[in-house]
Amino acid sequence: MKISTFAEQNVFMANIRITKQFNFETGHALYGYDGKCRNVHGHSYKLSVTVIGQPITDSSNVKWGMVIDFGDLKKIVKEEIVDKFDHATVFNKNTPHVELANELISRGHNVILAEYQPTSENMVIDFAKKIGDRLPDNIKLHSLKLQETDTSYAEWYASDNS
Numbered sequence: 001m002k003i004s005t006f007a008e009q010n011v012f013m014a015n016i017r018i019t020k021q022f023n024f025e026t027g028h029a030l031y032g033y034d035g036k037c038r039n040v041h042g043h044s045y046k047l048s049v050t051v052i053g054q055p056i057t058d059s060s061n062v063k064w065g066m067v068i069d070f071g072d073l074k075k076i077v078k079e080e081i082v083d084k085f086d087h088a089t090v091f092n093k094n095t096p097h098v099e100l101a102n103e104l105i106s107r108g109h110n111v112i113l114a115e116y117q118p119t120s121e122n123m124v125i126d127f128a129k130k131i132g133d134r135l136p137d138n139i140k141l142h143s144l145k146l147q148e149t150d151t152s153y154a155e156w157y158a159s160d161n162s
Contacts, residue, residue: 013057017142019050020073024086026116028118031095040089040097049077049131053139068139080130120146120154126137128156 012103045078053067089104093096093113101111116122124146132141140158147153 003127011119013052013054014047014069015052016067017050017052018073019048020048020070020077022047022074022082024082026085026087027089029089029097030119031092031097036138040100042089043148045085046145046146046153047077047081047127048143048144049073050144051135051139052142067137069102076134077131080134081127084112086108090114090123092117094111102113120148120152124154124156 007090024047025042026045027040029040030037032038051068051073052144055065055067056063058064068101070125086096087109089101090112091101095101097112102111105111112118114122114126114128124144127146128141128144131144144156146152146155
Protein backbone atom coordinates (compact mmCIF):
# COMPACT_ATOMS: atom_id res chain seq x y z
CA MET A 1 0.00 0.00 0.00
CA LYS A 2 1.39 3.38 -1.04
CA ILE A 3 1.27 6.21 1.47
CA SER A 4 0.64 9.48 -0.34
CA THR A 5 2.21 12.74 0.70
CA PHE A 6 0.32 15.85 1.74
CA ALA A 7 1.12 17.45 -1.64
CA GLU A 8 -0.19 14.41 -3.52
CA GLN A 9 -3.41 14.43 -1.51
CA ASN A 10 -3.98 18.13 -2.19
CA VAL A 11 -3.68 18.36 -5.94
CA PHE A 12 -5.35 21.76 -6.08
CA MET A 13 -3.45 24.90 -5.19
CA ALA A 14 -4.94 27.19 -2.61
CA ASN A 15 -4.48 30.92 -2.24
CA ILE A 16 -3.67 31.71 1.36
CA ARG A 17 -3.69 35.10 3.09
CA ILE A 18 -1.13 35.79 5.77
CA THR A 19 -1.00 38.88 7.99
CA LYS A 20 1.79 40.53 9.93
CA GLN A 21 1.19 43.38 12.36
CA PHE A 22 3.45 46.35 13.10
CA ASN A 23 3.44 49.23 15.60
CA PHE A 24 4.99 52.67 15.30
CA GLU A 25 4.62 56.15 16.76
CA THR A 26 4.12 59.07 14.40
CA GLY A 27 3.22 62.72 14.81
CA HIS A 28 1.38 64.84 12.27
CA ALA A 29 -0.77 67.90 11.73
CA LEU A 30 -3.60 68.29 9.23
CA TYR A 31 -3.13 71.48 7.25
CA GLY A 32 -6.34 73.46 6.81
CA TYR A 33 -8.41 71.12 8.98
CA ASP A 34 -11.21 72.72 11.03
CA GLY A 35 -10.72 70.65 14.21
CA LYS A 36 -8.14 69.85 16.86
CA CYS A 37 -6.10 67.71 14.47
CA ARG A 38 -4.81 70.86 12.77
CA ASN A 39 -2.44 71.00 15.74
CA VAL A 40 0.70 68.89 15.88
CA HIS A 41 -0.13 65.65 17.71
CA GLY A 42 0.76 61.97 17.56
CA HIS A 43 -0.63 58.47 17.37
CA SER A 44 0.42 54.96 18.27
CA TYR A 45 -0.29 53.40 14.89
CA LYS A 46 -1.00 49.71 14.34
CA LEU A 47 -0.49 48.48 10.79
CA SER A 48 -1.79 45.08 9.66
CA VAL A 49 -0.36 43.91 6.33
CA THR A 50 -2.10 41.02 4.57
CA VAL A 51 -0.64 39.38 1.48
CA ILE A 52 -2.03 36.54 -0.63
CA GLY A 53 -0.34 33.78 -2.56
CA GLN A 54 0.15 30.06 -2.85
CA PRO A 55 2.40 28.16 -0.46
CA ILE A 56 5.67 26.98 -1.99
CA THR A 57 5.31 23.33 -3.02
CA ASP A 58 8.96 22.58 -3.78
CA SER A 59 10.13 20.46 -0.85
CA SER A 60 13.76 21.33 -1.60
CA ASN A 61 13.06 25.03 -1.03
CA VAL A 62 13.90 26.15 2.53
CA LYS A 63 10.66 28.16 2.51
CA TRP A 64 8.58 25.10 1.54
CA GLY A 65 4.99 25.45 2.70
CA MET A 66 5.17 29.23 3.13
CA VAL A 67 3.41 31.89 1.10
CA ILE A 68 6.17 34.29 2.14
CA ASP A 69 8.49 34.06 5.09
CA PHE A 70 7.12 36.33 7.84
CA GLY A 71 10.70 37.57 8.26
CA ASP A 72 10.87 38.62 4.60
CA LEU A 73 7.56 40.47 4.89
CA LYS A 74 8.78 42.10 8.10
CA LYS A 75 11.96 43.29 6.35
CA ILE A 76 9.96 44.94 3.55
CA VAL A 77 7.50 46.71 5.86
CA LYS A 78 10.21 47.71 8.32
CA GLU A 79 12.38 49.26 5.60
CA GLU A 80 9.55 50.97 3.71
CA ILE A 81 7.29 52.09 6.56
CA VAL A 82 8.32 51.48 10.17
CA ASP A 83 11.93 52.69 9.96
CA LYS A 84 10.84 55.85 8.12
CA PHE A 85 7.65 56.74 9.99
CA ASP A 86 8.43 55.61 13.55
CA HIS A 87 9.02 58.67 15.75
CA ALA A 88 8.74 60.95 12.73
CA THR A 89 6.50 63.96 12.27
CA VAL A 90 4.60 64.06 8.98
CA PHE A 91 3.43 67.28 7.38
CA ASN A 92 1.91 68.04 4.00
CA LYS A 93 4.79 69.65 2.09
CA ASN A 94 2.56 72.66 1.32
CA THR A 95 1.63 73.35 4.94
CA PRO A 96 2.43 76.59 6.72
CA HIS A 97 4.07 74.24 9.24
CA VAL A 98 6.99 74.01 6.79
CA GLU A 99 8.90 76.58 8.85
CA LEU A 100 8.41 74.42 11.94
CA ALA A 101 9.38 71.35 9.89
CA ASN A 102 12.60 73.00 8.72
CA GLU A 103 13.42 74.06 12.29
CA LEU A 104 12.88 70.51 13.52
CA ILE A 105 14.99 69.10 10.68
CA SER A 106 17.79 71.55 11.52
CA ARG A 107 17.73 70.22 15.09
CA GLY A 108 18.05 66.61 13.95
CA HIS A 109 14.40 65.55 14.14
CA ASN A 110 12.87 63.04 11.74
CA VAL A 111 10.39 64.99 9.61
CA ILE A 112 8.60 63.74 6.52
CA LEU A 113 7.21 66.31 4.10
CA ALA A 114 4.59 64.28 2.24
CA GLU A 115 2.95 64.98 -1.11
CA TYR A 116 -0.40 64.44 0.59
CA GLN A 117 -2.43 65.45 3.63
CA PRO A 118 -1.18 62.96 6.29
CA THR A 119 -4.54 61.41 7.16
CA SER A 120 -4.80 57.69 7.86
CA GLU A 121 -6.58 57.34 4.52
CA ASN A 122 -3.75 58.89 2.53
CA MET A 123 -1.05 57.19 4.57
CA VAL A 124 -2.56 53.75 3.92
CA ILE A 125 -2.64 54.49 0.15
CA ASP A 126 1.03 55.52 0.30
CA PHE A 127 1.93 52.41 2.32
CA ALA A 128 0.11 50.11 -0.13
CA LYS A 129 2.18 51.45 -3.03
CA LYS A 130 5.47 51.20 -1.14
CA ILE A 131 4.85 47.67 0.13
CA GLY A 132 3.29 46.40 -3.11
CA ASP A 133 6.29 47.56 -5.14
CA ARG A 134 8.63 45.43 -2.98
CA LEU A 135 6.70 42.14 -2.94
CA PRO A 136 7.85 39.20 -5.08
CA ASP A 137 5.85 38.74 -8.30
CA ASN A 138 4.03 35.67 -6.99
CA ILE A 139 2.80 37.48 -3.85
CA LYS A 140 0.10 40.16 -4.00
CA LEU A 141 -0.82 42.74 -1.42
CA HIS A 142 -4.35 41.87 -0.31
CA SER A 143 -5.10 44.54 2.30
CA LEU A 144 -3.77 47.02 4.82
CA LYS A 145 -5.39 48.22 8.01
CA LEU A 146 -3.91 51.34 9.60
CA GLN A 147 -5.30 51.84 13.08
CA GLU A 148 -4.83 55.38 14.38
CA THR A 149 -6.65 54.95 17.71
CA ASP A 150 -8.38 52.09 19.49
CA THR A 151 -11.61 52.95 17.67
CA SER A 152 -10.48 54.50 14.36
CA TYR A 153 -8.77 52.99 11.35
CA ALA A 154 -8.47 53.15 7.58
CA GLU A 155 -8.40 50.08 5.36
CA TRP A 156 -7.07 49.50 1.85
CA TYR A 157 -8.10 46.45 -0.18
CA ALA A 158 -6.58 45.45 -3.52
CA SER A 159 -10.03 44.32 -4.71
CA ASP A 160 -11.31 47.88 -4.25
CA ASN A 161 -8.41 49.32 -6.24
CA SER A 162 -8.03 47.14 -9.30
